[in-house]
Amino acid sequence: xxxxxxxxxxxxxxxxxxxxxxxxxxxxxxxxxxxxxxxxxxxxxxxxxxxxxxxxxxxxxxxxxxxxxxxxxxxxxxxxxxxxxxxxxxxxxxxxxxxxxxxxxxxxxxxxxxxxxxxxxxxxxxxxxxxxxxxxxxxxxxxxxxxxxxxxxxxxxxxxxxxxxxxxxxxxxxxxxxxxxxxxxxxxxxxxxxxxxxxxxxxxxxxxxxxxxxxxxxxxxxxxxxxxxxxxxxxxxxxxxxxxxxxxxxxxxxxxxxxxxxxxxxxxxxxxxxxxxxxxxxxxxxxxxxx
Amino acid sequence: xxxxxxxxxxxxxxxxxxxxxxxxxxxxxxxxxxxxxxxxxxxxxxxxxxxxxxxxxxxxxxxxxxxxxxxxxxxxxxxxxxxxxxxxxxxxxxxxxxxxxxxxxxxxxxxxxxxxxxxxxxxxxxxxxxxxxxxxxxxxxxxxxxxxxxxxxxxxxxxxxxxxxxxxxxxxxxxxxxxxxxxxxxxxxxxxxxxxxxxxxxxxxxxxxxxxxxxxxxxxxxxxxxxxxxxxxxxxxxxxxxxxxxxxxxxxxxxxxxxxxxxxxxxxxxxxxxxxxxxxxxxxxxxxxxxxxxxxxxxxxxxxxxxxxxxxxxxxxxxxxxxxxxxxxxxxxxxxxxxxxxxxxxxxxxxxxxxxxxxxxxxxxxx
Numbered sequence: 125x126x127x128x129x130x131x132x133x134x135x136x137x138x139x140x141x142x143x144x145x146x147x148x149x150x151x152x153x154x155x156x157x158x159x160x161x162x163x164x165x166x167x168x169x170x171x172x173x174x175x176x177x178x179x180x181x182x183x184x185x186x187x188x189x190x191x192x193x194x195x196x197x198x199x200x201x202x203x204x205x206x207x208x209x210x211x212x213x214x215x216x217x218x219x220x221x222x223x224x225x226x227x228x229x230x231x232x233x234x235x236x237x238x239x240x241x242x243x244x245x246x247x248x249x250x251x252x253x254x255x256x257x258x259x260x261x262x263x264x265x266x267x268x269x270x271x272x273x274x275x276x277x278x279x280x281x282x283x284x285x286x287x288x289x290x291x292x293x294x295x296x297x298x299x300x301x302x303x304x305x306x307x308x309x310x311x312x313x314x315x316x317x318x319x320x321x322x323x324x325x326x327x328x329x330x331x332x333x334x335x336x337x338x339x340x341x342x343x344x345x346x347x348x349x350x351x352x353x354x355x356x357x358x359x360x361x362x363x364x365x366x367x368x369x370x371x372x373x374x375x376x377x378x379x380x381x382x383x384x385x386x387x388x389x390x391x392x393x394x395x396x397x398x399x400x401x402x403x404x405x406x407x408x409x410x411x412x413x414x415x
Numbered sequence: 416x417x418x419x420x421x422x423x424x425x426x427x428x429x430x431x432x433x434x435x436x437x438x439x440x441x442x443x444x445x446x447x448x449x450x451x452x453x454x455x456x457x458x459x460x461x462x463x464x465x466x467x468x469x470x471x472x473x474x475x476x477x478x479x480x481x482x483x484x485x486x487x488x489x490x491x492x493x494x495x496x497x498x499x500x501x502x503x504x505x506x507x508x509x510x511x512x513x514x515x516x517x518x519x520x521x522x523x524x525x526x527x528x529x530x531x532x533x534x535x536x537x538x539x540x541x542x543x544x545x546x547x548x549x550x551x552x553x554x555x556x557x558x559x560x561x562x563x564x565x566x567x568x569x570x571x572x573x574x575x576x577x578x579x580x581x582x583x584x585x586x587x588x589x590x591x592x593x594x595x596x597x598x599x600x601x602x603x604x605x606x607x608x609x610x611x612x613x614x615x616x617x618x619x620x621x622x623x624x625x626x627x628x629x630x631x632x633x634x635x636x637x638x639x640x641x642x643x644x645x646x647x648x649x650x651x652x653x654x655x656x657x658x659x660x661x662x663x664x665x666x667x668x669x670x671x672x673x674x675x676x677x678x679x680x681x682x683x684x685x686x687x688x689x690x691x692x693x694x695x696x697x698x699x700x701x702x703x704x705x706x707x708x709x710x711x712x713x714x715x716x717x718x719x720x721x722x723x724x725x726x727x728x729x730x731x732x733x734x735x736x737x738x739x740x741x742x743x744x745x746x747x748x749x750x751x752x753x754x755x756x757x758x759x760x761x762x763x764x765x766x767x768x769x770x771x772x773x774x775x776x777x778x779x780x781x782x
Contacts, residue, residue: 306500
């Protein structure tokens, strides 16, 4: 009688071991696959121009000695710091605008229950589905009409059209999962709508708020199409377009500088993700676990 | 503290009339329990008193103030919700003091009130914790604490014990009772659990289909139900209902149960129902009024024995619930532990007519 459970327990343990081995093998493959580009960027950025151009050299390792020349050039002799500053300004302002609009919109759509709020909530999401490659031409006219072409303010105006719908949608879901009794308790406690939003909804929905912030940050930081279409002066450029336009001269690619620039440009999102990853995952998966 | 008056209160959701004209006067300090089955409108009434639902028509007064259009925060009420509704990101202390902080009460005063409420509820050592670190019972205490610190005119409880297990429910019932004895605040308590209603209430208001069926002391609604609904709703196991006829036999007015014994009626009741002679009425008899033949505690002298066939037996330790068939109906009796009936057995049970309720099947009113 006792042999049966022992066998099944053993087989369960063996089963688990194999599952773990398979999981780690798959993870290993993915890690190599996804870390290959940043590794290649890092190695190339540390090579001298001569070594990069040398066809016979090993592309995977630095053989002729490590150089920080590309970084030095970027940071001291190019407009890279200007691009970085412009990008930071654009991103911070866009994230701020996005979060203010989408939190207020989500709160009213999720809770104030006015006529047509359901349709409006769906409509907000549908606008997100319109590809930005279609939008940039009509938006170009608007930006031009406002006299904002060739300034990064055009990006600050345009990016929220990409970020607000999605962030609003995330926040609607998150606010919707907060039990109604919590609003009612706050109402009886004497809170008005603004106090309820600031003191109850935002703190309770913090993971969702962080997820939305990261999304807005990523869009504003990494967008390529709009700055390419709207900005032509080096002093107004952001990282994505600035790095490429200043480091590719005709058909000459400054690979070392490009790689160094790409790595530096990728650093802020990576740092942000690393700190906020747990919140990000909790935010995006909240609907899956809460009733 | 204040009295609460509901006048012809009506609530309609789209086309559904959830509350259909409630009139109720709740004097200062009273503990009133609204009880009824799911969907009877009791929670809607409570939510209208709280200001969480608009009133379709009628009036609500708290003290001298008509509060129909007064927002919840200005009604000077506090509410305890079924699922506690604690703010998950705040500590117990912050949860309890939130309302006072919004009202800009002085910090020292807030601290004093929170400490006092925490002492009353025995949660002083939990003040620094967050709701997720508390058990269900502790959370409900915090929710009550949040209500107490506000020092409201009226406490509103919306099925506060429904999420707790049976043992904890018993404990919390006692605590709520103690709290009311201590604070004497007017309390309106909604539940579907008749045990809570009976044990807590100064006055029980039994509701059904958006109307009040009966309002009275627990004793009144149990022993003198006014309608068939109240008679059947209060008491567990529920009252037995079966058809009967009132007739004159040997100079006595008796209720002859369908396929059962003829139960002689007390003189006063007999006078009330004599005019129904010959008509089919519904007899209501509580399980405790059908006992074992050897019962020593049931006023045996007036009992009428009758042989029945036992269907199901439920031993509960201090008593045994016995289901048996009488004609087409299944009835329920409570017998003592000294007898050990078995399913399928023939036995004699004694019917005690002194608490027999006779109901007019056309009006469902108890005669």
